[in-house]
Amino acid sequence: MTDTTPRHTPLEDAQGLLVSIIGGAFGIVLLRTAGLVTGGTAGLALLISYGTGWGFGWVFFTVNLPFYLFAYLRKGPVFAAKSFLTVSAVSWLAEALPAWVTISHLHPAAAAVLFGVIAGVGLLGLFRHGSSLGGVSIVAVILQDATGIRAGWIQLGWDACLFTAALFVLNPMQVVWSLAGAVVLNLVIALNHRRDWYLPA
Amino acid sequence: MTEPSRHTAFEDAQGLIFGTLMCALGLQFLQHAGFITGQTAGLALVISYASGWGFGAVFFVVNLPFYWLGLRRIGLAFTVKSLIAVSLLSAMAALMPRYLDFSTLHPLLAGVLFGFTTGAGLLAIFRHGGSLGGIGIVALMVQDRTGFRAGWLQMGFDAVLFALALLWIPADRVLWSVPGVVILNAVLAINHRRDRYVAT
Numbered sequence: 001m002t003d004t005t006p007r008h009t010p011l012e013d014a015q016g017l018l019v020s021i022i023g024g025a026f027g028i029v030l031l032r033t034a035g036l037v038t039g040g041t042a043g044l045a046l047l048i049s050y051g052t053g054w055g056f057g058w059v060f061f062t063v064n065l066p067f068y069l070f071a072y073l074r075k076g077p078v079f080a081a082k083s084f085l086t087v088s089a090v091s092w093l094a095e096a097l098p099a100w101v102t103i104s105h106l107h108p109a110a111a112a113v114l115f116g117v118i119a120g121v122g123l124l125g126l127f128r129h130g131s132s133l134g135g136v137s138i139v140a141v142i143l144q145d146a147t148g149i150r151a152g153w154i155q156l157g158w159d160a161c162l163f164t165a166a167l168f169v170l171n172p173m174q175v176v177w178s179l180a181g182a183v184v185l186n187l188v189i190a191l192n193h194r195r196d197w198y199l200p201a
Numbered sequence: 202m203t204e205p206s207r208h209t210a211f212e213d214a215q216g217l218i219f220g221t222l223m224c225a226l227g228l229q230f231l232q233h234a235g236f237i238t239g240q241t242a243g244l245a246l247v248i249s250y251a252s253g254w255g256f257g258a259v260f261f262v263v264n265l266p267f268y269w270l271g272l273r274r275i276g277l278a279f280t281v282k283s284l285i286a287v288s289l290l291s292a293m294a295a296l297m298p299r300y301l302d303f304s305t306l307h308p309l310l311a312g313v314l315f316g317f318t319t320g321a322g323l324l325a326i327f328r329h330g331g332s333l334g335g336i337g338i339v340a341l342m343v344q345d346r347t348g349f350r351a352g353w354l355q356m357g358f359d360a361v362l363f364a365l366a367l368l369w370i371p372a373d374r375v376l377w378s379v380p381g382v383v384i385l386n387a388v389l390a391i392n393h394r395r396d397r398y399v400a401t
Contacts, residue, residue: 006397015391019317026314101314104304114301117222121321191215196206197400 006200008129013082016129021086023122024133025093027115028056032094033103034111036178037166038119038185039159041067041135047162051169057095061088064134074138082131090133108177116184123189128198206400208329216329217286223322224333225293226301227315232256233303234311236378237366238319238385239359241267241335247362251369257295261287264334271338282331283338290333308377316384323389328398352390359386 008016028046031038037046045060052059064087072080126132136158140151159182166175208216231238237246245260252259264287271280323333332338336358340351359382366375 012391015388019321019388022313022317023321097310100305100307100310101303102305103301105300105302107300110297110300114222114226117219118226118318121219121223121325125321187215188219191212198398200397 008200013129016125017082017086017089017131020122020125020129020131021089021093023118023125024086024090025097027119027122028090028094029097029101029103030106030111030115030118031178031181032056033106034108034177035170035174036108036111036115036181037162037170037175038115038178039162039182040133042133043159043162043166043182047166047169055095057091060094061091067134067138070138070142071132071134074142079130079132082129083134086126086131087134108174109180112177112181113184115181117188120185120188120192123185124192127189127193128200208400213282213329213331216325217282217331218289220322220325220329220331221286221289221293223318223325224290225297227319227322228256228290228294229297229301229303230306230311230315230318231378231381233306234308234377235370235374236308236311236315236381237363237370237375238315238378239336239355239362239382240333242333243359243362243366243382244335247366247369255295257291260294261291267335267338271332271334274342275338279330279332279338282326282329283334286326286331287334309380312377312379312381313384315381317388320385320388320392323385324392327389327393328400330401350390351393352386355389356382356386 028042030036031046032049035050037043037050041063042060045056045063048054048059048063049056068080068084071083123133136155137151140154140158143149143154144151163175163179166178170178228242231246235250237243237250241263242260245256245263248254248263249256249259264283268280268284271283326332327341332341336355340354340358343349343354344351363375363378363382
């Protein structure tokens with residue numbers, strides 16, 4: 001069987017990544033305005049940022065550094081380079097955006113739902129254009145190969161630890177709204193990230 | 202070659218809800234900056250700014266004549282989905298200011314954020330077999346028949362609308378509205394392709 005998978009041109013990939021980066025960064029602005037967290041390395045970076053007062057951008061950039069080695073080993077140089085570019089751009093833009101837009105009024109429910117939708121669409125764009133926002137999933141897959149513990153459980157365990165830690169930093173309602181946002185985000189991806197629907201690699 | 206998969210009703214519902222939410226968020230950026238856009242949404246915004254009536258109600262009414270065209274030329278499912286999407290957006294646009302407001306918003310960023318959020322939102326609505334009414338119906342009809350991209354055709358309508366808007370809206374607001382509309386239509390022109398996103 002010959003490979004008939006359509007491919008994105010570099011320009012198409014660039015616009016896909018750009019739209020997704022802006023979506024991801026604006027999603028982070030919504031979370032920070034309402035004081036919410038999320039899962040993955042972005043959630044860890046938000047939590048560290050709230051706890052220490054350090055800017056989210058640098059923390060997110062730093063937290064993801066070890067991940068590129070695993071991404072390179074497991075998925076190759078293109079995926080690792082795109083992920084590095086994406087994480088760096090979101091780190092920078094999440095810090096730069098507040099100079100251009102300030103939100104005066106934001107209900108935590110709106111923050112959760114709008115974050116879930118806009119970051120979900122952003123992540124969908126990243127995945128479809130062969131990138132990621134760094135993270136835990138690849139490490140989890142490698143750990144599964146090494147130890148036999150299922151990657152899904154490792155990821156769930158990570159997020160469970162993260163949200164438990166969040167209870168010590170945020171008030172309980174903020175943790176509840178954060179969970180709602182994470183559910184919306186993961187619904188968008190679970191329902192829509194399908195290789196049989198969107199063909200190009 | 203297997204048959205392209207079909208969306209279930211639930212999958213279409215989430216696509217239309219997420220799509221209209223993105224579009225409603227895009228409109229918040231636009232209205233805060235006092236900008237317009239193209240299509241029937243742009244027409245509704247111009248009427249809303251000029252008359253003081255709320256955008257949601259005007260948008261709903263402006264689209265009413267187009268359902269007849271959609272029903273005759275494209276079909277029942279498309280028309281019903283378009284009616285649902287337009288109604289959802291009208292309601293969300295009216296409600297969202299209660300939950301979200303900006304104190305500062307740079308005009309260029311307003312355009313960029315509007316273009317990307319609404320572009321992604323419309324893409325989702327199109328891929329799930331709906332539209333935001335009006336010009337989209339005509340443009341999609343033309344793309345399906347001639348292959349001429351809907352994105353480019355919509356840009357022609359927008360050029361006329363922007364020229365007319367200068368009669369009621371300050372020239373700098375109209376000019377600052379251009380980047381957002383260009384980005385929105387570029388997102389659609391590049392990404393709305395039946396050969397790539399094959400589910401219907």
